[in-house]
Amino acid sequence: MLDQVQKTDKASAAVAHPLLELRSVTISFGGFIAVNNVSLVLEQKPVYGIIGPNGAGKTTLFNVLSGFIRARKGELLFRGETISHLSSEQVARRGIVRSFQITSIFPHMTVTDNVVLSLERRKHGGTRTFVRANWSDDHSAEAHDLLDQVGIPPSLRSEPANDLPYGRKRALELAISLAARPQVLLLDEPTAGMTVPDVNRTTELISRLSKDRTIIVVEHNLGVIANVADEIVVLQQGSVLTRGAYDDVRKDVRVIEAYLGKRQ
């Protein structure tokens, strides 16, 4: 399937709302157009992989999806409802939670508290002031469950998050995101800079987590993409070049040219 999505059929969208939909979204920084009139429909699938050469607009697309950059031109819809006007925290509360390219945790808090912070926000709004002193105990069972899921051993959980080795920090970041119970999880290069065992562990984890939610992964490691992604979207110079299954995309001449340049 190599349908290049240029415009959206409104009638079909009205029947069953797609999970996420971009309608001719354009984002420019000064004179540079990072995302150029992109229209894209993403269904409720386990894992989407977004690939493309450097500067293709992958991270900007993530910033739009998560509300960190507002789409002034075009529209962004989540389950048929426009969310282009929402702030990033409002988008997060709707269930679209992202991770960052650079590890993004709370370095001076303990590992458990990193997760508790996110749990507290989802369950109670995160701004309770008059509660009993041991309030965080309420979250400990769920926090430990999440840390089990991402494979951080109990011995490390009362350490400051900053003291974790790199791979564990990325795992912790996932746990923080999961605690927010996302319907859509956006992962920005989750295996960048990881050792091979960590990459394998993360790949497994992504597959496992995708049973309950849609995961969208930006990744340079095509091995990881091949393993986890059910459908791949290829970006180039701010536009969607093509989309489809890994084996189809891999053979696409345009994709090969985008990465390696035109054959003379």
Next chain:
Amino acid sequence: MAGAAAPAEQISVSYRPGIKPMAYYITLLFNGLVTGGFLAMMSLGMSIIFGMMRVVNFMHGSMFMLGAVVVFVFGSYFGLSLWFGFFVAAILVGLLGVILERTLIKRLYGLDLAYILILTFGLSLIVEDIVRMFFGVTSAPFLVPDMLKGAVNLGFAFYPKYRLFVVVVSVVLCAGTWFALERTRLGALIRAASERPNLLKCFGGNVPLLISGTFFFASALAGLAGALAAPIRNVSPFMGEEMINFVFAVVVAGGMGSIAGSVVMGFGSGLVSAIAAIFYAPAATAVIYILMLVVLVVRPGGIFRGIDISHFALHYTPISERARRLFMSPPAALVALAAGLVLPWLVYPVLATDILLWGLFAVGFDLLFAFGGLLSFGQAAYWGTSAYVTGILMVWVGVPMPLAVIGGVFASTLAGTLFGFIVARKKGIYFSMITFAFASVVYFIVNEFADYTGGEDGLHGVIRTPLFGIDLRNDHVFYYACLIAVGLTIALVLRLLKSPYGMALLGARENERRMMSIGYNVYGLRVKAYALSCFICSIAGALYALNHQFVTLETVAWRASGDPIMMTLLGGAGTIFGPFLGGGIVLLMRNTLSSITDSGSLFIGLLFVAIVMLFRRGILGEIVHHWIDRRSATGLGPNHDTSQPEKAPMKVAGIGGIADA
């Protein structure tokens, strides 16, 4: 800025039509240009240093003052001409700048901006105090050389030659600097050094030399501005203090690090100030701050595009999580309570109460600083407002004491909360500057309504009355009453910090983006923190009015915003009780020093420098860290140390500039 004609038309419809000839107003506008010239030269240097080194140099005002003093000393004691004085002032002040950069400021690159701000603030106190020892208020009009004496006919009015000369010199220097930076090879090197210092090093650029050169130039410019001002302004040790406040406002409103912004805003502010003075003389000062507030609210990055410092969040995390928990534990509170109970038997009770209340004020500051990651340079606005409203309610309205205190705290907290909605959007240095500007406006208002506030004489007659049959007129009794109030407030603070809200506030300080990505409304958290801080400062302020039974203008002066910063840093930021210890030391020092020497601020300045250079965690912070380290070392405690290496947690990530080098 519009030409001279437009404002003149407005004047004809002002409330005093026809009293003064138009030439008078034009003369005033030219005076505005003179002021603007000084502001532009100062702001230009400040902006270049900030652009290149990310240094917010509080010493810049002192350099202006030193320039004027040098001219005066050389002119009146050695009989040298003003021309020579300009030269010597520029060279000497420039060298001072280089020396400071090489010896002290250099060591703080890569740390949070706040450290250098505090260091240079301390240095400016030292310099001012040293000058004050030898030097009173004077001026040097006799130094003007013959060729610049007299007035020149501008066609519509006669204008003093010397002032015209100042305008011309400042315009030429600003234009020359702009040309040098934008159009020459040297300028290109300097701009390269400010953007990517490491890259320039790889290309073989001599970055340290460029830095020293820039520091020399900016300092020399400040010295020259001061020298130019000597014949037409009062030369005094305090002339730099007033100047630096304006320069901050100009640089921030112009766009931090923007050359054009500084120059345009410098001249613009001088003119706006002159125009405001035509309508309402006392507004000349306040209008500059109001201008800055308006610019920052309407166009947050400043009028011109400066360096993007919106992500300059405060990275001041001096104590470890383990130490913080220790301070928030019941034993720490008990020790503090015990100290509080015996304090009035160690020092006289009015001083003991002062320590308590300044300490609480500093806790209000520290809540924003250590927990919220926001450095407020204007909390005196609330400490002072609360004191004044309490006093005014008692003296002018006749409200009973307890109700007046509640009224004072309420009014001040309300003002703080409303302002919080504006200021909580700002971060880093912008937050510091906008709070500073707001406090300056409050000072202006208090001074302006002297009929009610007493102006410089202070508000007298805020007499304590008995409460529930307890005689609060007794100083000991009043101390313990305050101890109860302070204790309850601290209990509230501890409760909040241990709550989910407290954790969220820390989270927002640690990693704002991550907080947003899991659904936290960081802005909302900060508005709350600001309101809470104002509430605490207001309680302290209202009680402070009662302690002395009068309120002085000093409670809203900008130095009153600086004191809690120093107390907090000295005692230990984020240690809850550290601010009280810091407050105690500062007040005792002032008290003792004032009886043996009048150089109090010299020692305070030295203290500032010592804190920043030697023990950044403050006294309590250092003690507890030492204790935790020893316990880990002897195997008594857990066998790992959670404290971070000194530099790591405070490193400002990715802000560019030499700071990254």
